[in-house]
Amino acid sequence: MLRRFFPEIKKLSSNMSCQAGNVKLKGKVAVVTASTDGIGLAIARRLAQDGASVVISSRKENNVQRAVNDLQSEGLTVSGIVCHVGKASDRQKLLECASSKYGGIDILVSNAAVNPTVGHVLECEESSWDKIFEINVKAAYMLSKEVLPFLRQRGGGSITYISSIAGFQPFDVLGAYSVSKTALLGLTKAASQGLAEENIRVNCVAPGIVETRFAAALHEQESAREAAISKIPMGRLAQPHEIAGIVSFLCSNDASYITGETIVVSGGMSSRL
Numbered sequence: 071m072l073r074r075f076f077p078e079i080k081k082l083s084s085n086m087s088c089q090a091g092n093v094k095l096k097g098k099v100a101v102v103t104a105s106t107d108g109i110g111l112a113i114a115r116r117l118a119q120d121g122a123s124v125v126i127s128s129r130k131e132n133n134v135q136r137a138v139n140d141l142q143s144e145g146l147t148v149s150g151i152v153c154h155v156g157k158a159s160d161r162q163k164l165l166e167c168a169s170s171k172y173g174g175i176d177i178l179v180s181n182a183a184v185n186p187t188v189g190h191v192l193e194c195e196e197s198s199w200d201k202i203f204e205i206n207v208k209a210a211y212m213l214s215k216e217v218l219p220f221l222r223q224r225g226g227g228s229i230t231y232i233s234s235i236a237g238f239q240p241f242d243v244l245g246a247y248s249v250s251k252t253a254l255l256g257l258t259k260a261a262s263q264g265l266a267e268e269n270i271r272v273n274c275v276a277p278g279i280v281e282t283r284f285a286a287a288l289h290e291q292e293s294a295r296e297a298a299i300s301k302i303p304m305g306r307l308a309q310p311h312e313i314a315g316i317v318s319f320l321c322s323n324d325a326s327y328i329t330g331e332t333i334v335v336s337g338g339m340s341s342r343l
């Protein structure tokens with residue numbers, strides 16, 4: 071009853087329950103790329119709700135500031151820095167910022183991706199192919215190498231890539247992007263092997279179609295939305311928080327014996343591809 075008249079009580083108590091109840095990532099420090107919007111923002115929020123100190127990043131200062139303000143106003147421990155993942159100096163600043171602010175790094179979530187073109191894989195311009203592989207694959211690979219000394223200092227840690235259902239079965243119009251997401255499935259396997267004995271786990275999440283700006287072409291127009299939904303047994307698109315919970319699980323001790331794996335989060339879509 072009280073909450074109906076004082077909505078801020080509801081907000082406060084839900085934040086308190088996050089902080090008091092969900093502490094599975096307490097004491098952990100997480101870095102999430104491209105985390106001012108969409109799935110990345112949902113992941114940053116969820117890791118922080120689960121107790122981690124989180125460093126948010128994306129290419130634009132004002133977006134970083136907005137996301138940091140929003141999450142701090144929810145009582146979460148976050149800070150932010152600009153990071154274009156294709157720039158080595160930005161990546162280094164991101165990792166150093168997290169380490170100096172919170173005393174180390176335990177978790178990397180590599181979420182940034184681009185898709186500058188549509189069409190069959192062999193119709194992709196060389197420049198678009200290079201851009202897709204530079205951001206979606208090479209930056210994830212470089213960040214993984216660069217975060218290792220920080221994870222080793224903590225005696226272990228977790229790296230999670232964000233692939234896509236299209237990495238398993240390429241979407242016709244997302245040819246090159248799909249292949250870049252397939253590469254992340256391989257990177258997950260390859261990177262996990264050498265790191266398992268150091269207690270550094272490498273996993274991957276492959277979302278189906280998630281209602282974000284990135285996937286606007288698949289859901290903004292009613293006809294496109296209906297076509298997309300017809301391929302999803304659950305009959306709806308995913309929301310970003312439904313991806314974030316799985317990422318948080320993979321980063322946590324609940325997944326302490328899971329490495330080299332990809333979890334598909336597609337509402338059953340993989341069975342209809």
Ligand SMILES: NC(=O)c1ccc[n+]([C@@H]2O[C@H](COP(=O)([O-])OP(=O)(O)OC[C@H]3O[C@@H](n4cnc5c(N)ncnc54)[C@H](O)[C@@H]3O)[C@@H](O)[C@H]2O)c1
Pocket residue numbers: 103104105106107108109110128129153154155156181182183184205232233234235276277278279280281282283284285
């Ligand atoms: N939305 C979906 O249906 C869907 C499905 C499967 C996988 N994914 C993957 O999920 C991830 C997040 O996508 P999203 O749907 O939240 O959309 P989004 O547009 O919010 O996320 C992509 C983000 O990457 C950022 N980015 C692009 N280039 C960057 C760079 N050089 N440096 C830093 N950031 C950069 C963009 O600014 C953007 O914020 C991506 O890896 C995407 O491929 C999305």
